[in-house]
Amino acid sequence: LDNPDGRRPDPEVMEAMKRQYNLDSPWSFLSSYVPGLFRGDLGPSLIYRDQSVADIIATGLPVSARLGVAALAFAFLFGTLAGVAGSLFPRTPMDLSSSIVSLIGISLPSFVTGSVVLVGWFLLELWALGGDGPGFFDKLLLPAITLGLAPAAYVARLIRLGLADVMRSDFVRTAVAKGRSHRGALFGHALKVAMLPVLSFLGPAAAAAMTGSFVIEKIFNLPGLGEYFVAAARDKDQFLILGVVLVYSALLVVFNLVVDMAYAFVDPRIRVG
Secondary structure (H helix, E strand, O other): OOOOOOOOOOHHHHHHHHHHOOOOOHHHHHHHHHHHHOOOOOOEOOOOOOOEHHHHHHHHHHHHHHHHHHHHHHHHHHHHHHHHHHHHOOOOHHHHHHHHHHHHHHHOOHHHHHHHHHHHHHHOOOOOOOOOOOOHHHHHHHHHHHHHHHHHHHHHHHHHHHHHHHOOOHHHHHHHHOOOOHHHHHHHHHHHHHHHHHHHHHHHHHHHHHOOOHHHHHHOOOOOHHHHHHHHHHHOOHHHHHHHHHHHHHHHHHHHHHHHHHHHHHOHHHHHO
8 A cells, every 4th residue: 555656645535545445354355355356356456546447457358368388398408308318318419518508597597598689689689679669689589588498398208208108118118129119109108198297387387488588577577467477566466466366276176177188199098097
């Protein structure tokens, strides 16, 4: 209920706002807020006076979702290629390179990665800010690479370790004994089983990517859900903070459910069970 500049309003204004938004006690707030959730009413925004929380989420979520889908696609493709390459060519420069890239992607925070990507793009003179409108590079590709680098590193490590373990399994050795090549056994049998830990990781990673990265959206000036959440936390907009957290929680449940259902399509043993 503070003003954006940090000053608290008069006590009379505070009491009027508490009565208006049922903030006198937690129970009175929940009794009025929870029924509205079933109608799609997430309450009013205290800093965006002409918009409701549902309108703000409807505006910012598509931007974050588009960025999240692109980041997940990059993470899955790049991580899978790096993990498979490391497994096919162990203890080679390719394996070492994929391990180094994975370590860098896991270790560096997103604001460092985003700054490096921006500086590198400027130095190559391939892109400049302040163009005629949102471009593919500055509004999707570069933010997606920056956001997807850390998940790609985790995917690469999971696949690399998973393949190393599965390739020693009895069914893989049986396939090789029947005439399958090492590469054929890897792609035909081992890779699907090694994907199970990746699916477990992609569930919460997808929910985090879909709601957007606060730092990435701030660096690339994207009007996504993360940008609104940062503004709500800074200006103490309780309704907007609660609405964004509820959306994130719902996406987390949905994506974990999708991951559990996807297990049956990847591992036939789970489908039989």
